[in-house]
Amino acid sequence: MSALSLGTWAFGGAGQDDGRDVGWAGQDDATSRAALRVAHSLEIRHWDTADVYGQGHAEELVGEALKAVGRETVFLGTKVGWDRGAADHYYEPRTMARQIDASLRRLGTETVDVLYLHHCDFGPEDRYLDGAVDVLHAAKRAGKTRFVGLSDWSCEAIVRVLERVNPDIVQPLRDVSRDDFVSSGLARRCAQRDDGVVFFSPLRHGLLLGKYREPTSFAVGDYRNEDPAFGDAGFIEHVGHAAQQCRQRFSDLPHPVLNAVTGALLEDTPNACALVGQRTPRHVRSAAAAQVALASVDAAWVRAVFRQPGAC
Numbered sequence: 612m613s614a615l616s617l618g619t620w621a622f623g624g625a626g627q628d629d630g631r632d633v634g635w636a637g638q639d640d641a642t643s644r645a646a647l648r649v650a651h652s653l654e655i656r657h658w659d660t661a662d663v664y665g666q667g668h669a670e671e672l673v674g675e676a677l678k679a680v681g682r683e684t685v686f687l688g689t690k691v692g693w694d695r696g697a698a699d700h701y702y703e704p705r706t707m708a709r710q711i712d713a714s715l716r717r718l719g720t721e722t723v724d725v726l727y728l729h730h731c732d733f734g735p736e737d738r739y740l741d742g743a744v745d746v747l748h749a750a751k752r753a754g755k756t757r758f759v760g761l762s763d764w765s766c767e768a769i770v771r772v773l774e775r776v777n778p779d780i781v782q783p784l785r786d787v788s789r790d791d792f793v794s795s796g797l798a799r800r801c802a803q804r805d806d807g808v809v810f811f812s813p814l815r816h817g818l819l820l821g822k823y824r825e826p827t828s829f830a831v832g833d834y835r836n837e838d839p840a841f842g843d844a845g846f847i848e849h850v851g852h853a854a855q856q857c858r859q860r861f862s863d864l865p866h867p868v869l870n871a872v873t874g875a876l877l878e879d880t881p882n883a884c885a886l887v888g889q890r891t892p893r894h895v896r897s898a899a900a901a902q903v904a905l906a907s908v909d910a911a912w913v914r915a916v917f918r919q920p921g922a923c
């Protein structure tokens with residue numbers, strides 16, 4: 612599995628849910644298709660998607676690409692849990708079961724490699740937890756997925772239900788600017804359980820590469836409007852400075868900052884990979900070239916230069 616694997620959230624395009632921006636603006640299908648083709652040819656063959664990315668559109672694009680390259684050549688993950696439809700809750704069992712079948716149809720396959728619960732909000736008093744776990748594991752027994760997974764933006768939330776869900780693979784948020792993977796206890800628990808680990812949004816949606824000079828907002832429907840860090844001049848300056856230090860320290864690497872911020876996450880978790888939002892062929896080429904592990908001393912240095920007490 613490629614250390615920097617491919618995330619397809621952006622392929623769904625811009626979108627809103629309950630007035631919140633939940634997608635990515637400025638994406639077109641031709642670019643998404645090209646990114647998938649290049650990723651496959653450069654051996655980036657772990658692809659992550661979800662039913663909710665563009666209301667199934669990202670899955671359709673992935674399905675189309677799989678038809679061309681051969682389903683069996685890609686480790687394929689998708690997620691269920693953020694498309695509620697008309698149900699009272701995201702994890703209403705019949706809705707979940709329908710969503711899983713719809714994902715398989717769009718992806719053009721009878722089985723994915725990993726099917727995740729997309730988040731850990733199981734309603735008041737975890738009313739929907741048992742049902743969601745039953746549907747997930749039933750999908751595995753029915754051969755609709757090889758492995759089951761669990762995800763959330765909060766590592767604490769994953770820890771709380773880890774034993775109950777009993778996943779094979781965990782997908783937490785982790786980036787060097789706000790890293791609670793270790794402090795939450797999730798790192799230790801995953802190691803004890805021998806779970807696979809897939810970190811998402813390792814670049815903080817591009818911000819940690821140090822390419823922004825000032826607070827930035829995006830077109831309607833772009834999730835980055837929801838992350839306060841994109842509007843925080845002090846944080847952007849701090850990240851710019853940290854990125855500059857990485858360019859100097861790792862000047863012998865082809866993509867010093869990309870390599871630094873992802874390598875620092877992978878160094879302490881041998882069974883992990885990071886899902887980078889590779890929305891263009893250029894992003895894919897950088898990710899393919901940046902898959903160099905960091906030494907412990909370098910990883911600790913990177914974590915220290917990006918950490919900013921009190922940052923959002």
Ligand SMILES: NC(=O)c1ccc[n+]([C@@H]2O[C@H](COP(=O)([O-])OP(=O)(O)OC[C@H]3O[C@@H](n4cnc5c(N)ncnc54)[C@H](OP(=O)(O)O)[C@@H]3O)[C@@H](O)[C@H]2O)c1
Pocket residue numbers: 617618619620621659660729762763764782810811812813814815816817818820869886887888889890893894895897898
């Ligand atoms: N389980 C969950 O709840 C969850 C949540 C979020 C994400 N995910 C998964 O994780 C994947 C990655 O998340 P993400 O897109 O937020 O994360 P990211 O990898 O932190 O950021 C991706 C963005 O960074 C920029 N970028 C990427 N490579 C670059 C390069 N080489 N040079 C310059 N800029 C580059 C691009 O934006 P610009 O070019 O526009 O700057 C790109 O869209 C998603 O696609 C999805 O599969 C899962």
